[in-house]
Amino acid sequence: MIFRRNDLSKQQTTNNKKQQTPNTKHFLYCIMTIRYLALGDSYTIGEQVPLHDNFPYQAIQLLRKHYSDKHEFIAPEIIAKTGWTTDELNDHISKTYFLKKYDFVSLLIGVNNQYRGRSVENYKEEFTHLLQQAIEFAGDISNHVFVISIPDWGKTPFAAERDILKIEQEIDEYNNACKEIALALHCHFIDITTSQRADSHMEEFIAEDKLHPSGKEYGKWAERLFEGVVNLMESAV
Secondary structure, X not given: OOOEEEEEEEEOOOOOHHHOOOOOOEEEEEEEEEOEEEEEOHHHHOOOOOHHHOHHHHHHHHHHHHHOXXXXXXXXXXXXXXXXXXXXXXXXXXXXXXXXXXXXXXXXXXXXXXXXXXXXXXHHHHHXXXXXXXHHHOOOOHHHEXXXXXXXXXXXXXXXXXXXXXXXXXXXXXXXXXXXXXXXXXXXXXXXXXXXXXXXXXXXXXXXXXXXXXXXXXXXXXXXXXXXXXXXXXXXX
């Protein structure tokens, strides 16, 4: 694992080590400082909801609560914007100064490629490059990267006048490619699309624009990411 440690130690010693008694104790208090990078589009920044309701922030809150004072979880660094496609995310990444390493990274991108009618083949090429960069950001440790599936906007009230079957089919094609690439590069793949489709007809899971998820839906995604990170951390112990 690449989790960073802030080590605070307290030792009681004498000038002459031979004079140490068997009762001398050495204390080591170890806190892991954990940094999270979230890459994506409107679904990552949480369009239409307060900052604290997007899934990266909710995931960090769950982790802080779970680990209490054992570890220090820094607020997520989010590189995302509403409307971004894979190439636009890549362009912004190329102009951004990042930390040397992040302890885990999430990537959710592709819905705007589908919305603009771009081919899945084009998505595969650009998504592969983005995922390779995400792995680099995670210290070249691929299982520290979590790929989130693309939501199906065709199931939302916003798409009532659209060809929802066509949207569903195309989203499935994108997600199949997304999953295939993620697993080939030994990253985690989290399917949020199945539950999101089931929730999209319920008002409490949709934001005011009738398109983006509400904080309650993002909470489900955060729970899935939280579970993945906990499994990752526990496996390193």
